[in-house]
Amino acid sequence: MNQNRVDEYRRNFMTALGGVAAVAVVAPSFVLQTAHAAGEVTAKPADQAVTDAKRWGMLIDVTKLTDGGAAMVAACKKEHGWGDEAHSDATQKAHWARVVKVTDKLTQNSFSLPVMCQHCENPPCVDVCPTGASMKRADGIVQVNKHTCIGCRYCMMACPYKARSFVHEHLVDQKAHSPRGIGTVESCNMCVHRVDNGQLPACVDAAPDAVTFGDLNDPNSTLSQTLKAIGGKQIRADLGLNTGVRYHGI
Amino acid sequence: MASQAIIFRETNDGKGFYILLAVLGAFLALGALAFFNAEHHGHHVTGMNNQIVWGLPHVFAIGLIVAASGALNVGSIGTVFGKKIYQPMGRLSALLAISLLIGGLIVLVLDLGRPDRLIVAMTTFNFKSIFAWNIILYNGFLALSAVYIWTMMDRQVKGYYKMAGIAAFTWRLVLTAGTGSIFGFLVARDFYNSAVMAPLFIVMSFAMGLAVFILVLHFAYAWTGRQLGNAVMNRLRYLLAVFIGGVLLLEGARHFTGLYIAQKAGVENFILFDGGVYTQLFWVGQILLGSLLPLSLIFCRRLANNRVALLLAAAFTIVGSFAQLYVILIGGQAYPLVLFPGAEVSSDYFDGVINSYVPSIWELMLGLGGVALTLVMVTVGVKVLRFLPDSLSDAVADPHSK
Numbered sequence: 001m002n003q004n005r006v007d008e009y010r011r012n013f014m015t016a017l018g019g020v021a022a023v024a025v026v027a028p029s030f031v032l033q034t035a036h037a038a039g040e041v042t043a044k045p046a047d048q049a050v051t052d053a054k055r056w057g058m059l060i061d062v063t064k065l066t067d068g069g070a071a072m073v074a075a076c077k078k079e080h081g082w083g084d085e086a087h088s089d090a091t092q093k094a095h096w097a098r099v100v101k102v103t104d105k106l107t108q109n110s111f112s113l114p115v116m117c118q119h120c121e122n123p124p125c126v127d128v129c130p131t132g133a134s135m136k137r138a139d140g141i142v143q144v145n146k147h148t149c150i151g152c153r154y155c156m157m158a159c160p161y162k163a164r165s166f167v168h169e170h171l172v173d174q175k176a177h178s179p180r181g182i183g184t185v186e187s188c189n190m191c192v193h194r195v196d197n198g199q200l201p202a203c204v205d206a207a208p209d210a211v212t213f214g215d216l217n218d219p220n221s222t223l224s225q226t227l228k229a230i231g232g233k234q235i236r237a238d239l240g241l242n243t244g245v246r247y248h249g250i
Numbered sequence: 251m252a253s254q255a256i257i258f259r260e261t262n263d264g265k266g267f268y269i270l271l272a273v274l275g276a277f278l279a280l281g282a283l284a285f286f287n288a289e290h291h292g293h294h295v296t297g298m299n300n301q302i303v304w305g306l307p308h309v310f311a312i313g314l315i316v317a318a319s320g321a322l323n324v325g326s327i328g329t330v331f332g333k334k335i336y337q338p339m340g341r342l343s344a345l346l347a348i349s350l351l352i353g354g355l356i357v358l359v360l361d362l363g364r365p366d367r368l369i370v371a372m373t374t375f376n377f378k379s380i381f382a383w384n385i386i387l388y389n390g391f392l393a394l395s396a397v398y399i400w401t402m403m404d405r406q407v408k409g410y411y412k413m414a415g416i417a418a419f420t421w422r423l424v425l426t427a428g429t430g431s432i433f434g435f436l437v438a439r440d441f442y443n444s445a446v447m448a449p450l451f452i453v454m455s456f457a458m459g460l461a462v463f464i465l466v467l468h469f470a471y472a473w474t475g476r477q478l479g480n481a482v483m484n485r486l487r488y489l490l491a492v493f494i495g496g497v498l499l500l501e502g503a504r505h506f507t508g509l510y511i512a513q514k515a516g517v518e519n520f521i522l523f524d525g526g527v528y529t530q531l532f533w534v535g536q537i538l539l540g541s542l543l544p545l546s547l548i549f550c551r552r553l554a555n556n557r558v559a560l561l562l563a564a565a566f567t568i569v570g571s572f573a574q575l576y577v578i579l580i581g582g583q584a585y586p587l588v589l590f591p592g593a594e595v596s597s598d599y600f601d602g603v604i605n606s607y608v609p610s611i612w613e614l615m616l617g618l619g620g621v622a623l624t625l626v627m628v629t630v631g632v633k634v635l636r637f638l639p640d641s642l643s644d645a646v647a648d649p650h651s652k
Contacts, residue, residue, distance in 0.1 A: 085294075087291070087294045089299070091605070091606075092293075092299040095300065098601070099598070100589065100596070100601050102589075102593045102594070103593060105594055115589065115601075124436075126378075127378050128380070128436075129379055130375070130376060130385060131371055131375070131376060148367070149364065150363065150364050151362045151364045151367075152362055153304060154381050157303060157436055157439070157583075158436055158437070160437070160438030160589075161589065162587050162601070166300055166363060167292070168293045168294035168299075169293075169294045170291075170292060182363070183293070183362070183364040184363055236438075236589065238591075239437055239438070
């Protein structure tokens with residue numbers, strides 16, 4: 001009896017050891033992966049086209065955000081350099097992300113959350129754009145092609161989240177990795193320059209305990225597993241847009 | 251009374267022609283100045299912002315575009331529906347339609363963030379976008395209206411007159427439905443997302459286009475010393491009343507539906523009751539001055555055959571249409587987006603508050619520049635080509651009217 005139990009332990013141990021060894025040997029040959037508490041990002045080789053194998057998304061746990069997402073917004077601002085337009089007034093300055101405080105009228109229950117482009121599966125901004133400048137990448141990232149944007153602002157009329165900004169003046173000292181342009185529309189692009197390099201978006205890095213970033217198409221990704229476990233709500237789910245940015249605690 | 255042949259003739263070479271061109275030219279120059287100013291400095295010189303993204307230039311642009319398709323109606327009634335009394339006005343109708351559309355489009359294009367990329371808009375189409383379809387519809391409208399004029403002016407292609415008229419009429423209905431759908435397709439905004447926007451814009455175009463036509467027709471004849479009888483003008487007078495009634499009907503349906511549906515009730519109550527300038531523009535501008543006053547001027551028995559009353563009715567109809575477009579465009583954006591139904595929201599970026607908009611002088615100048623371009627095109631058009639019948643006196647226009 002005793003001997004049998006020892007054998008059982010030994011078998012289990014050897015199996016587990018073998019499994020770990022196999023994963024350690026095989027995994028790196030398939031993907032170059034950055035593991036992070038806030039999610040996983042796979043670097044995309046520059047010579048490969050984006051595919052729809054992945055759909056990038058994130059889950060923001062509002063209950064773990066002590067500042068309502070202010071640090072995330074600040075990180076976004078620093079990464080992309082928006083919001084310091086010298087000549088624009090407060091209503092004209094760019095805002096790629098903002099903290100919104102929500103108070104239920106009946107219950108008075110209140111919370112704050114960061115609101116930015118929700119990277120919809122069915123983005124109204126992409127539907128309405130006459131030139132196709134407002135576009136969704138195959139991997140789900142919604143952004144503006146600033147070379148073909150004519151500055152008609154129809155996408156801003158269409159966006160339910162007020163996620164888009166129009167650049168009202170000439171810009172100086174731009175970030176090389178995040179070019180912007182007068183007379184064009186811009187918004188959160190999920191830090192596409194970082195994601196393609198295998199890094200997490202700046203806002204996710206700023207709140208790693210509250211935000212999980214990853215591949216919504218992979219049922220085994222940390223993001224998908226967390227969403228499965230605790231759920232993730234959409235802002236204006238009634239519009240049927242199937243957003244890539246989800247929230248817990250709203 | 252013997253009937254007389256309709257003779258078309260260019261307008262005379264007079265001092266008035268050049269004075270009119272000079273005045274319109276001044277407005278064109280101001281419009282150009284406004285464009286270069288915004289182009290040079292960026293849109294921060296305008297009153298538009300990231301909350302009110304479409305402003306006064308769009309009110310002018312959409313107003314002119316909507317009026318364009320409506321102005322073609324006079325011709326269509328003659329050609330498509332065979333009403334003979336309208337047929338002599340077909341040429342002017344199509345010329346005015348083309349001129350209004352170009353005047354509106356120039357404002358729309360010059361207000362773009364990157365007007366230098368117009369070629370991109372003309373060559374790269376996202377066919378899911380109603381805006382892209384509109385670009386095709388606008389160009390097609392210009393082409394069809396030009397062909398329509400050709401069939402009216404050239405005896406050799408007279409056989410295609412009816413066909414061209416039907417094509418242009420059908421196209422214009424689709425075009426205005428497309429213009430209304432620019433708003434109708436906006437899922438996110440409760441003041442817009444409705445199929446009624448397409449027919450509303452069509453009937454709005456009937457009223458506005460006819461009002462513009464009445465004014466242009468009258469002054470073209472008065473300033474060139476030509477005769478314009480009551481037979482023609484009274485037809486247009488009562489037609490205008492029908493169109494104003496049509497706008498009221500669809501606006502009523504739209505607003506009552508909005509009040510009834512809880513999701514839309516917030517923005518409806520804002521526009522109809524609590525919206526400050528937008529509420530005033532709706533009740534005083536659109537309903538009182540823009541609809542009830544013109545209807546009174548048209549139907550008041552003491553004012554029958556009174557030309558001034560008709561001109562005032564037409565002018566106030568245009569005022570009402572602009573008020574209506576201002577309320578739709580700016581009022582609809584002033585009401586904040588609803589991120590969380592049933593909750594109050596606030597942020598450092600104007601969430602949950604009524605957005606403010608004060609149009610700048612530049613935007614007004616750009617819009618008036620578009621109007622001036624329209625009028626220049628009409629003025630020059632009737633001067634160089636035979637658009638206007640020599641006389642539209644009762645004896646010529648409608649020999650059987652008495």
